[in-house]
Amino acid sequence: MNFNSLLxxxxxxxFLRYVTIDTQSDPSSVSFPSTEKQKDxxxxxxxxxxxxxxxxxxxxxxxxxxxxxxxNTDKQVPVICFCSHMDTAPDCSGKNVKPIIHKxxxxxxxILPDDPAQVIRxxxxxxxxxxxxxxxxxxxxxxxxxxxxxxGVAEIMDACYQLMNHPxxxxxxxxxxxxxxEEVGHGVDHVDIAKLGAYACYTxxxxxxxxxxxxTFSADGARLTIQGVSAHPGFAxxxxxxxxxxxGEIIAALPDALSPEHTEGMQGFIHPVAVxxxxxxxxxxxxxxxxxxxKLNDHANVIRRTAERVLQRYPASTYSLTVSxxxxxxxxxxxxxxxxxxxxxxxxxxxxxxxxxxSIRGGTDGSRLSFMGLPCPNIFxxxxxxxxxxxxxxxxxxxxxxxTILHLCKIWEEKS
Numbered sequence: 001m002n003f004n005s006l007l008x009x010x011x012x013x014x015f016l017r018y019v020t021i022d023t024q025s026d027p028s029s030v031s032f033p034s035t036e037k038q039k040d041x042x043x044x045x046x047x048x049x050x051x052x053x054x055x056x057x058x059x060x061x062x063x064x065x066x067x068x069x070x071x072n073t074d075k076q077v078p079v080i081c082f083c084s085h086m087d088t089a090p091d092c093s094g095k096n097v098k099p100i101i102h103k104x105x106x107x108x109x110x111i112l113p114d115d116p117a118q119v120i121r122x123x124x125x126x127x128x129x130x131x132x133x134x135x136x137x138x139x140x141x142x143x144x145x146x147x148x149x150x151x152g153v154a155e156i157m158d159a160c161y162q163l164m165n166h167p168x169x170x171x172x173x174x175x176x177x178x179x180x181x182e183e184v185g186h187g188v189d190h191v192d193i194a195k196l197g198a199y200a201c202y203t204x205x206x207x208x209x210x211x212x213x214x215x216t217f218s219a220d221g222a223r224l225t226i227q228g229v230s231a232h233p234g235f236a237x238x239x240x241x242x243x244x245x246x247x248g249e250i251i252a253a254l255p256d257a258l259s260p261e262h263t264e265g266m267q268g269f270i271h272p273v274a275v276x277x278x279x280x281x282x283x284x285x286x287x288x289x290x291x292x293x294x295k296l297n298d299h300a301n302v303i304r305r306t307a308e309r310v311l312q313r314y315p316a317s318t319y320s321l322t323v324s325x326x327x328x329x330x331x332x333x334x335x336x337x338x339x340x341x342x343x344x345x346x347x348x349x350x351x352x353x354x355x356x357x358x359s360i361r362g363g364t365d366g367s368r369l370s371f372m373g374l375p376c377p378n379i380f381x382x383x384x385x386x387x388x389x390x391x392x393x394x395x396x397x398x399x400x401x402x403x404t405i406l407h408l409c410k411i412w413e414e415k416s
Contacts, residue, residue, distance in 0.1 A: 001169070001410065003162075003351075003403045010161050011398045015137070015154035016099050018044075019146040024094040025087035025184045032190060033063035033087070033180035041086045041153075045178055048157060052164045054176075062190040065178035069163050069171075077172025077416040078199035082159070082405060083365055083376070084152030085182030085205065088144060089387040098140040101395070105136045112141030112389065120390045127208050127384055135395040147393035148386035152204035153178060155381060155398055159405040171409035172416065177201070179365055185326065187365040193372055200340045202408065203366040206358075206380035209397040210348055213378040214334050214341045215359040216367045217268070218293040219326040222286040222300060224250070224307060227318045230280035241314040243282035247275055249310045250303075251284065258302060266291050266359065270299050291329055291359060327363050330370040330377065337375045343415070344379055347407035351400050379404060 021041045026034040033039065042059045049057035049067050057067035065086075071077060088094040102110055105128070110120040118141040122128040128136075139145040156176060163169060175196050179187040182205075206213050228243030251272050256262050263269045268290025275284050288299045300323050307319045334341055341357070348355035366376030382397030 003406055006166060007162055007402070009158060009399050009402060011154045011158035011402050012395050014157050015151060015393075015398065018150040018154055019097045019099050022095045022097075023087045023146075024090060025181045027090055027184040032186065034184055034186070035087075038087050038180040039063050042178065042180070045153070045157065049160060049176070052161050054160060054164065063180040064191065065176070066195060067160070067176040069160060069174040069176070071172040071174075072167050073170045073172060073413050075172070075413060075416045077413050079173045079175060079197055080409070080412055081175035081177055081196055081198040081201040081374070082156045083177040083179065083201055083203045083369070084156055084381070085149045085179045085187050085365060086153060087180050087183050088146045088150070089148065089183045091387040092144040092389060093142070094144055094146055097143045097146055099145060100138050100140060102136045102138065105131050105134055105394075107132060110136065110138060110392075112138060115141030115389070118389050120385075120392060125385060125390070125392070130209070131394050134397070136392055137395065138392045139389060141389060144386070144388060145391040145393070147381070147383035147391055149182070149205045149381065149383070151383050151393045151398055151401070152381040155204050155401040155405065158402045162402065162406055163409065169406060169410055170413045172413055174409060182365050188368045188372065191369070191372070193374055196374065198374060200337065201366065201369055201374045201376035202344060203364045203376055203378045204381050204401060204405070205364050205383075206360075206378045207382075207384060209380050209382055209400050210353040210356050211358050211380040212341065212344050212348060212355050213358045213360045215291060215331040216327070216329055216363045217289040217291060217361065218296055218329045219363055220288040220296050220300065221324050221326050222288055222303060223322045224284040224286065224303060225320045225322075226250075226277070226282045226307075228280055228282070228314070229316045230278075240279065241317045242279045243317065244277050244279060246310060246314055246317060247277060247282040247284055250307050251275070253306050253310055255302065258299065268292070268295055268299060270302060287326075288323075293328060327367040328371055330367045330375075333370040333375050334377055340375050341377050343411045344377060344404075344408055347404045347411055348379070350407040351403040353400055
């Protein structure tokens with residue numbers, strides 16, 4: 001089936017509408033969702049789903065959007081789910097986003113008008129080489145765009161629209177899930193897996209068109225607490241051992257080879273993300289990442305050995321390290337269900353793209369969903385340079401993502 005001649009895409013209009021709604025999540029919040037404004041987008045999505053005939057679309061008290069597209073085939077087809085997150089990253093403002101479409105991109109530098117110092121250059125964004133002739137969407141220079149992950153939201157919404165309007169596309173029951181708080185690590189804390197009742201799920205939250213991701217980091221968090229010795233600074237000689245200075249020395253002594261700025265590909269890292277303290281007590285929060293789960297403990301031991309080496313110069317001071325699990329590599333689960341990834345690869349190829357199986361130097365909602373009993377790889381959404389003012393996505397890549405979702409629905413029906 002040639003979807004190009006069949007579809008009247010709505011993905012661009014939806015995307016331009018969604019990015020103007022501020023849905024930034026807040027890592028310091030203790031509520032769920034972390035910001036109430038995420039529900040503003042959730043309510044709009046429910047209204048739009050109801051308007052196209054998705055009768056059970058609803059927003060629950062936690063800010064999740066659930067919806068079901070009933071199957072239209074006599075076959076017994078496994079229920080599959082499509083998922084994207086509604087929040088944008090805390091790293092950069094998501095308020096008053098002004099999207100701009102740069103039509104027929106021809107390789108030029110893209111200067112963002114509200115801050116001309118923000119220039120999107122092909123040399124710094126090599127994927128732009130694949131966008132010649134495409135229509136590239138950016139923000140105006142003072143905010144992020146929100147393609148991560150409103151591109152995925154818009155793509156799933158357009159796919160819902162197409163499925164409801166084209167009964168000739170045969171498919172089983174399709175579940176839809178839009179989540180809050182993915183960017184602050186809590187995206188699936190309150191997901192009702194039983195309500196979804198799905199065999200497989202696909203997050204639409206990847207980067208380059210054609211990418212299919214079946215592997216994430218395994219991730220731990222760590223808290224290093226340093227107990228120093230406080231003394232009056234006027235009488236501190238030979239007595240004071242400042243926990244703040246000790247913390248700084250420990251951070252400086254960590255090996256560069258295990259820092260994010262010196263790693264790539266399948267290499268893991270140790271990353272101090274926050275420091276707080278006083279002379280007597282200081283704390284360092286770390287994130288520890290590696291594709292090989294067994295290496296997480298090795299990385300934690302690097303922190304321990306570094307702290308012990310520094311503290312040799314501070315005999316009255318001590319430290320403790322607490323490590324907590326965050327998420328695990330979804331490949332461990334997906335390898336037990338190979339058809340979930342294989343069908344997605346075939347769907348991408350049917351759009352005319354070349355499917356590429358990739359690993360993510362990060363995590364997705366799918367990382368945790370996979371270990372909650374819902375195997376969940378990640379399909380491209382076309383988003384690039386996320387979490388910053390130079391974020392961009394192309395219209396044509398978003399349309400290819402819509403086609404991929406539709407082909408995937410069809411493949412599950414064909415092979416059942």
